[in-house]
Structures are given as structure tokens and as C-alpha cells.
Amino acid sequence: MADICVIYGSEDEEIVGRLVTLLRQKWSVWWGDEISHGDWEETARKEIGAAGAVLAVLSQHITGKRNFRGELEHACELAKPIFPFLIGAAEIPLTIKRLSRTNAIGWTGAADHKGFQQLRTKLAKVLGNGRPAEASAARLREMIIRGKTLHLPAFVFSLSSHETQVSPHEGATLLRLLDPGAALVSAYDAWKYKKHTDGPTFRRSVREFRKSDAVLFLDSGNYEAYRKDDRYSKTKLDGWQRNYFLEVAAKHPPDIAFSFDLIDPRGEPDQIVSSIVKSFRNDARALAQRDFLLCPIIHLPRKFIGSLADCAARIMSSVATELDPEMLAVPERELGDGLRERARTVRNIRKALNALGKYYPLHLLGTGNPLSMIALAAAGADSFDGLEWCRTVADYRNGSLFHFQQFECFEQACLHRVQNQFIRRLIENPKASYTVRTLAYNVDFFTDWTRTMRDMIHSRQIESLLKNIPDIGVAIFKDLSE
Numbered sequence: 001m002a003d004i005c006v007i008y009g010s011e012d013e014e015i016v017g018r019l020v021t022l023l024r025q026k027w028s029v030w031w032g033d034e035i036s037h038g039d040w041e042e043t044a045r046k047e048i049g050a051a052g053a054v055l056a057v058l059s060q061h062i063t064g065k066r067n068f069r070g071e072l073e074h075a076c077e078l079a080k081p082i083f084p085f086l087i088g089a090a091e092i093p094l095t096i097k098r099l100s101r102t103n104a105i106g107w108t109g110a111a112d113h114k115g116f117q118q119l120r121t122k123l124a125k126v127l128g129n130g131r132p133a134e135a136s137a138a139r140l141r142e143m144i145i146r147g148k149t150l151h152l153p154a155f156v157f158s159l160s161s162h163e164t165q166v167s168p169h170e171g172a173t174l175l176r177l178l179d180p181g182a183a184l185v186s187a188y189d190a191w192k193y194k195k196h197t198d199g200p201t202f203r204r205s206v207r208e209f210r211k212s213d214a215v216l217f218l219d220s221g222n223y224e225a226y227r228k229d230d231r232y233s234k235t236k237l238d239g240w241q242r243n244y245f246l247e248v249a250a251k252h253p254p255d256i257a258f259s260f261d262l263i264d265p266r267g268e269p270d271q272i273v274s275s276i277v278k279s280f281r282n283d284a285r286a287l288a289q290r291d292f293l294l295c296p297i298i299h300l301p302r303k304f305i306g307s308l309a310d311c312a313a314r315i316m317s318s319v320a321t322e323l324d325p326e327m328l329a330v331p332e333r334e335l336g337d338g339l340r341e342r343a344r345t346v347r348n349i350r351k352a353l354n355a356l357g358k359y360y361p362l363h364l365l366g367t368g369n370p371l372s373m374i375a376l377a378a379a380g381a382d383s384f385d386g387l388e389w390c391r392t393v394a395d396y397r398n399g400s401l402f403h404f405q406q407f408e409c410f411e412q413a414c415l416h417r418v419q420n421q422f423i424r425r426l427i428e429n430p431k432a433s434y435t436v437r438t439l440a441y442n443v444d445f446f447t448d449w450t451r452t453m454r455d456m457i458h459s460r461q462i463e464s465l466l467k468n469i470p471d472i473g474v475a476i477f478k479d480l481s482e
Contacts, residue, residue: 002027002028002029002030002047002050002051002052003027003028003029003051003052003053003127004023004027004028004029004030004051004052004053004054004055004123004127005029005030005031005044005047005048005050005051005053005054005055006019006020006023006029006030006031006032006054006055006057007032007044007048007054007055007056007057007068007071007072008031008032008056008057008059009057009059009061009062010032011059011061012057012059012061012087013032015057015059015087015107015108015109016031016057017031017322018108018109019057019085019109019116021321021322022109022111022116022120023055023120023123024321024324024356025321025356025357026120026123026124026129026357027123027127028358030047030051032044044071045070045071045074048071048074048075048078048080049074049078051080052080052081052126052127053080053081053082053083053123053126053127054071054072054075054080054081054082054083055082055083055085055119055123056068056072056082056083056084056085056093056096057085057087058084058085058086058087058088058090058092058093058101059086059087059088059089059090060088060089060090061088061090062088062090062091062093063090063091068093068095069093069094069095072093072095072096073095076095081126082096082099083099083101083102083119083122083123084096084099084100084101084102085101085102085104085115085119086101086102086103086104086105086115087104087105087106087107087115088105088106089105100122102115102118102119102122103115104116104118104119137353137354137355137356137357137358137359138359139152139359139380139457139458140152140359140361140382141458143326143327143361145215145255145256145293145326146255146291146292146293148213148214148215148255149213150181150182150215150383151181151454152361152382152383152454153373153377153381153382153383153384153450153453153454153457154181154182154382154383154384154450154454155181155182155368155373155383155384155385155386155446155447155449155450156182156183156184156215156217156383156384156385156386157175157180157182157183157184157385157389157390157443157446158183158184158219158368158385158386158387158389158390159171159172159175159183159184159185159186159189159390160186160189160223160224160387161186161188161189161192161224161228162223162224162227162228163227163387163391164387164390164391165390165391165404165435165438165439166390166435166439167198168185168186168189168193168202169193169196169198169199169201169202169205171390171439172185172201172202172205172206172209173201173205174436174439174440175205175209175214175443176205176208176209176212178420178422178423178440178443179212179213179214180214180443180446180447181214181215181447182214182215182216182217182383183209183214183215183216183217184216184217184218184219184385185206185216185217185218185219185254186218186219186221186223186224187218187219187220187221187244187245187248187249187257188221188222188223188224188225188230188240188244189202189221189224190202190203190206190218190221190248190252191221191240191244191245191247191248203252206252206254207252210253210254210255215255215256216254216255216256217254217255217256217257217258217385218248218249218252218253218254218256218257218258218292219257219258219365219385220245220258220259220260220261220297221240221244221245221248222240222260222261222263223365223366224240225239225240226263242260242283245260245283246260246283246286246287249287249290249292250287250289250290253290253291253292254292255292255293256292256293256294256295256326256327257290257292257293257294257295258294258295258296258297258329258363258365259279259280259283259284259294259295259296259297260279260283261279261296261297261298261299262275262276262279262299263299264299264302265299265300265301266301267301269301269304269311269314269315269318270318272301272315273315273318273319273322276296276298276315276319277319277322277323280294280296280323281323293326293327294325295325295326295327295328295329295363296319296323296325296328296329297329297330297331297365298315298316298319298328298329298330299330299331299334300312300315300330300334300335308335308336308341308345309336309341309344309345309347309348309349310348312330312334312335312345312348312349313345313348313349313351313352314352316328316330316349316352316353316362317349317352317353317355317356320353320356320360321356324358325360326361327360327361327362327363327382327383328353328360328361328362328363329362329363329364329365330349330362330363330364330365331364331365331366332364332365332366332367332372332376332384333366335364339371339372339375339469339472339476340472340475340476340479342372342375342376343375343376343378343379343476343479343480344379344479344480346362346364346376346379346380346381347379347380347479347480349362349380350362350379350380350381351380361382361383362380362381362382362383363381363382363383363384363385364376364381364383364384364385365385366385366386366387367381367384367385367386368384368385368386368387368388368389368391369386369388369401370388370394370399370400370401370445370446370449371399371400371468371469371470373449373450373453374399374453374465374466374468374469375466375469375473375476377453377457378457378462378465378466378476378477378480379476379480388401389439389442389443389445389446390439390442391404392404392442393406393407393410393438393441393442394410394442394445394446394449395410395414396410396414396417396418396445396448397413397414397417398468399449399468404438407434407437407438407441410441411427411437411441414441415427415428417445417448418441418444419444419447419448420443420444420447423440423441423443423444424444426440427440427441453465462477462480463477
């Protein structure tokens with residue numbers, strides 16, 4: 001249920017988008033851009049009925065029969081407060097001629113414009129000053145995605161065709177057997193498996209994942225395409241590109257997908273935000289019939305003015321304001337050079353997101369190191385996907401990572417720590433391959449590590465949690481406490 005329902009003419013979509021962005025700093029807002037498919041009038045009537053107030057944006061495009069008569073009459077029948085906002089020489093609909101209107105002729109989206117300030121004052125008298133940020137931005141313990149529960153913070157077991165100890169189709173089969181809480185497949189790999197002999201097995205595992213209680217993520221595929229030098233270019237016309245991503249997402253729908261990202265963005269922060277928003281909305285329109293969440297990936301610029309943490313916070317919060325997504329994602333490698341800087345950047349991003357008055361879960365791409373996970377989760381990140389679980393082996397006692405070939409160093413010493421009895425029997429089975437036993441052990445470790453991390457964060461034991469990071473854990477806690 002939104003605080004405000006905005007009705008407007010399609011020609012005014014751009015300026016209304018700016019209006020919605022400003023209003024969302026205080027209230028929740030519904031507008032026509034939320035409709036990906038279906039009947040406009042039916043959906044609008046439902047939103048009017050649920051909203052606390054109706055805002056009619058009137059411009060020179062509102063003439064004759066285009067006067068929102070049906071929507072406005074419905075709002076009047078329901079005794080909804082209606083706020084006419086005049087930004088052009090409109091023909092005032094008879095239904096609301098008697099109402100006091102806010103004059104903002106020529107408004108271009110400026111927050112300090114007298115007309116907009118008057119509108120915000122009027123809305124506040126009816127709706128109040130919005131929900132307190134601290135209450136509405138309280139840290140989430142879980143997300144409900146297509147009826148499935150993703151407990152936060154969460155670790156997502158990623159699969160990739162690039163430099164791992166298991167192929168995507170073998171990994172998908174194993175994960176379905178071990179039943180983790182969440183897994184991620186690459187759209188690029190799904191595309192490549194289209195004609196592969198193991199393609200049917202891979203696709204079947206993906207379908208079974210979607211039917212299970214585990215949350216299935218789909219990423220853009222750009223990581224694998226970049227690593228394999230297989231992205232679209234003028235000299236590689238058949239390389240990985242947006243159309244292929246859209247095809248995979250439509251044919252092999254996940255529970256949640258990350259949009260096709262714009263790598264290495266250039267320009268001022270506002271230009272970068274505009275490009276990300278435009279790209280995301282193009283994907284959303286192309287996947288209008290989707291039955292899954294679509295969330296944006298934000299890449300940070302290499303060149304910026306001021307600190308990286310402030311730049312990242314500005315860009316991430318601006319994208320959240322524009323798109324109001326269920327989750328935002330950013331690559332961990334772009335958050336700074338060292339773990340302390342990355343934690344400070346996440347802290348600034350979290351503060352900026354929470355200032356919007358709503359909790360936006362933050363996903364970090366490529367975070368699979370256990371020690372990094374606890375530092376960045378303490379700073380405000382909510383979920384991570386990484387490949388360390390299928391590239392290395394973890395020491396159950398302290399979260400350190402070692403070469404995959406060194407599992408025997410921990411197999412007996414850490415066997416009693418394994419929580420899942422099925423996995424323990426699998427590790428002890430002499431007929432199971434070395435790779436399967438090692439991967440199964442890692443699945444249990446990462447599941448238990450994440451559960452412990454989650455429990456300590458929600459019970460406010462962050463200082464104790466960070467002490468698990470050798471040498472700099474105390475310093476990170478001080479950084480985050482500033």
C-alpha cells in the first residue's frame with residue numbers, strides 16, 4: 001500500500017519520474033511506471049483505493065477527453081484526498097475544479113521550487129512527515145521471494161565455468177543433493193550449455209532448484225564472458241550480449257535475477273545513475289511477463305571526486321530512490337583496496353540507503369571469503385555470492401581458506417564440526433570422490449558460518465563477531481562505530 005498514488009499523462013513520464021523521486025524521500029509512492037503489463041485503469045483503481053492520497057499531475061497534455069475522469073471520480077467516491085499539481089496549461093477536470101490546486105507552471109524537477117515546496121507541505125498535513133527512517137529502515141532478518149524465505153545475511157553458493165573445481169552442471173547436481181539455502185547460476189553458462197551434451201542435466205537441475213525451497217539466483221553472465229573474452233564487440237558479433245541474457249532469463253526463470261549490468265561506467269554520478277536506471281528499465285520491460293524479482297547491479301566509476309565511500313553511497317541511494325528495487329547489488333572488488341576500506345564503503349552505502357526511510361537489502365557480488373563476509377555483513381551488507389566454496393577449502397576452526405588440494409589437512413580434524421549428518425556420511429564414504437567430499441564439506445562449513453554470523457549480528461554481538469578477523473577485527477569495529 002502506497003502513501004501516494006500519482007496519476008498523469010504519458011507525455012509527462014520523465015518529469016513525473018523526478019517528482020516521484022523527490023516524494024519518495026518522505027513517503028511511499030505508486031505511479032504508472034510500476035505497471036509492467038495488464039490493464040492500466042484496473043490497476044490504477046486498485047492503487048487509488050489503497051493509497052492515502054491521490055496526486056494528479058496536470059500539464060498542457062491534459063485536454064479534452066484526457067482528463068483522468070474515471071480515476072478522479074473513483075477517488076472522490078472513496079473520499080480520498082486529491083492534490084492537483086499544475087505544471088502546465090492544463091484543462092482542469094471538472095471533478096476537481098473546486099479543489100485547491102498547487103501552481104508549479106514550468107516546474108523542471110527542482111526540489112527548492114516554490115510550487116513543489118507548497119505541494120510537499122500540503123501532503124504532510126494529510127499524510128504526516130513520513131515514517132521515521134529508523135523504524136522503517138530496521139535491518140531485515142529475511143526476504144520472502146516467490147514464497148521462499150531467504151534468511152539474512154545470506155550466502156549464495158555460486159556456480160561458474162571460470163576456474164572452479166566443478167563444472168556448472170556437476171555443481172548444480174551436487175547442490176540440489178545437498179540442498180543449500182540459495183544458489184546462483186550464470187546466465188552466460190546457461191546460454192553456453194544450450195547445445196552442450198550436459199545441457200539437459202544442467203537445465204533439469206535449474207528447474208528443480210526453482211521448484212525447491214532454495215532460492216535460485218541468476219546473474220547477468222558478464223563476469224564469465226569478460227574472463228573468457230567472449231563479450232559482444234564489433235569484431236565479435238556473436239559474443240555475450242543483452243539479448244542472450246534476456247533469452248536465458250525468459251526460458252530459465254530463477255527466483256531472483258540481476259539485470260544486465262553496465263560495466264566501467266563513465267561520467268558524473270548523476271549520469272551514471274541515469275544510465276543504470278535506463279538500462280534496468282529496458283530489461284524490466286523486455287521481461288514484463290516475468291515471474292521473478294529483477295534487481296539492479298551497480299558498477300562504480302574508476303574516477304570520481306571526493307572519497308569512494310561517499311561516491312558509492314550517492315550512486316547506490318540514487319538508484320534505490322529511482323527504482324525502489326527489492327535488492328541492490330554491487331561487486332565487492334569495486335568497494336576499495338583493502339578490507340577496512342571496503343567495510344567503510346559498505347557502511348556509508350548502508351547509511352545512505354537507510355536515510356531513504358526503507359530497508360533495501362544490499363548484495364555483494366564475488367564475496368566468498370568467510371572473513372570478508374563477517375566484516376561486510378557487520379558493515380551492513382545482507383547477502384553474498386562467491387566461488388571460494390568451489391575453489392578452495394575452509395578451515396572449520398577459524399574460517400581461513402587453503403588450496404582445494406589440502407582438504408586432507410582438515411578432513412579428520414574438523415569432521416566433528418560438520419553439522420549436516422548426510423554430509424558427514426558423504427565425507428566418510430570412501431567411494432565418494434575427493435572433489436565431492438571436499439565440496440560437501442565446504443557447503444556445510446559455509447552454511448554453518450553464515451548461520452553463526454547471522455545469529456551474532458541479530459543479537460547485537462558485532463564486536464565479538466569481528467574479533468574473528470585476525471589483527472584488524474578490532475580496528476574494523478572502531479571504523480564502523482564512528
